[in-house]
Amino acid sequence: MLKVALLGAGRIGQVHARSIAADGDSRLVAVADVNAAAAETLAAANGAEARSIDAILADPAIDAVLIATSTDTHADLIERATAAGKAVLCEKPVDLSLDRALACLASAEGTGKPVMVGFNRRFDPNFAGLKAAFDAGEIGKGELLSVTSFDPAPPPVSYIKVSGGLFRDMMIHDFDMACWIFGGAPERVTAVGTSVVDPEIGGAGDVDTAVATLTWADGRVAVIKNSRRAVYGYDQRVELLGSEGLLGAKNMLESTVEKITTAGTLSAKPEYFFLERYARAYAAEWRAFVAAVEAGSAMPVPLVEGVAALACAEAATLSAKRGETVAIAEVMAREVSHAA
Known part of the structure; x- marks a missing residue:
């Protein structure tokens, strides 16, 4: 069972929470958001806990994080999550700056942890x-x-x-x-x-x-x-x-x-x-991510393709x-x- 943390409790975060809940091989255990009330509400609806991003990344029991925060945070969170040993599914785009996205790619590849970009279509x-x-x-x-x-x-x-x-x-x-x-x-x-x-x-x-x-x-x-x-x-x-x-x-x-x-x-x-x-498509995207993590196979939409x-x-x-x-x-x- 893949233990998952969701970063971002807004509209798209709620969509992803439903996909995680519907998948039999993953469980949402934590939610973080700059809006504490939104994180609490979404976590409670899914039997999870509202936590800080720092606490989530420091928890070795969490296997993967799904990043559904604002675009300007994506690259930083990908780098932090992979450095913490987590598999990552991140909403598009990687960043608004191609230079920053390339730096993120190099950093994530250096950790050897899998990263998938959320091109749900x-x-x-x-x-x-x-x-x-x-x-x-x-x-x-x-x-x-x-x-x-x-x-x-x-x-x-x-x-x-x-x-x-x-x-x-x-x-x-x-x-x-x-x-x-x-x-x-x-x-x-x-x-x-x-x-x-x-x-x-x-x-x-x-x-x-x-x-x-x-x-x-x-x-x-x-x-x-x-x-x-x-x-x-x-x-x-x-x-x-x-x-x-x-x-x-x-x-x-x-x-x-x-x-x-x-x-x-x-x-x-x-x-x-x-x-x-x-x-x-969102449900199938999550299923494909979980299957790749469990099998240790290549991500269906690797970070390099997001770049x-x-x-x-x-x-x-x-x-x-x-x-x-x-x-x-x-x-x-x-x-x-x-x-x-």
Whole structure:
């Protein structure tokens, strides 16, 4: 039985607590949060104790920690937890700074402890099924990938100001999806972004509507479309064109009932937000983490792949600002020179 501590008792922490509780091979024993009342409430609901992070990391009986705190704490907590001998599952992104994420990677690898990044969409049954079919050669060589990710409504501007920007905060999921499906990072990224949904988002220095084109060394292309507003619901689709066919994963709808009359066809809207859309994915993500820890096998989403997605986000951010294509090698070299 894997004994687990949860760091972070907010909305996503509560989602993870449910996944831990539903898994027969793990048990939540401790919860920490800067909001002591939130930690107490979540701990009590799951038969756990509210403790400080220091107390959790000092407890040798705790095998793993799940980090669901604010982004600016992720890298530090990964380093501290792995140094304390814990296995780690950390929500994305590793950090908003690629330089800091690379330092975290080096530190964690030095401990030999396993770290997994929480890119939950890999564990969605539909996207996982598409990936499995592609890997089995069902459509030949992948040539053109299209990823659509539209939120139903923008977050508060107060969140936008600390999010790191759409490319690091939102599109990073899709960068990871593209790298995962195609089996590695692209060679270069071209991105454009505008603020047409909410002028306050533009005023905060961010964009709310963006498109990124990723190009691999062998000519494969991925196109990612993001918007902070889709009034009809949470729009999440993937389409992959190959040399021998097409694979697609469509939206999850609120209902499968469809009405067809002489007036046309009517169906339900997509599920409204990520909590509904990815409930199964979060549970499967946790199950995969526990299984890897117990077996001593490689993490399904290792820390290095979280850094690769962040490198794509960094390249996209630079590309949108400059109005030109940016090579992944350039952003990696920039960070290495900064670190030196």
